[in-house]
Amino acid sequence: DAKTTQPTSMDCAEGRAANLPCNHSTISGNEYVYWYRQIHSQGPQYIIHGLKNNETNEMASLIITEDRKSSTLILPHATLRDTAVYYCIVRAERGTYKYIFGTGTRLKVLA
């Protein structure tokens, strides 16, 4: 069973920030939250991951709530090339790399 819940789709204007939410209310203390995106049936591309603290890299920022039950991926200045399906994933079991993917959020960036 998927352990994350995401909206099915979202639109964002080009140049604006895209905020993609994810609910992971059953997350346990040592589980990381990962974000990947998949552009038109290519392989999923790693974006960012985090455990407790907010994280930022060259692609995005990840905001995790204090209770860790939800998180938000922020693309600060969305471009048309950011149009993709975005997956929020919780690593299923400690010490393994089994990812459980949900259906993701289809983000469409509008010109």
Next chain:
Amino acid sequence: DAGVTQSPTHLIKTRGQQVTLRCSPKSGHDTVSWYQQALGQGPQFIFQYYEEEERQRGNFPDRFSGHQFPNYSSELNVNALLLGDSALYLCASSFLVGVTQYFGPGTRLTVL
């Protein structure tokens, strides 16, 4: 530094046939995982290989089998193909003590 590579890119088979898909992990990675992605769905975990052994397996029948070689590359074999096996097959690699998997471009399998 080459990323994860997969071959072939596309493949067409008929029902009942057998297929072998190949994956070369990212340099420095020793763990390979395979996923199946049906159209419109998220990827589903098939199994994971480390040190040439299957370490974890998802909810897939025994028709799906794999192998990992001493150079860490891996094969996915599917026997007695069904129409429902048509999907994008993704390989992901990682270093066991790390936290991030990196995916290849996938192999698109069509079963007629």
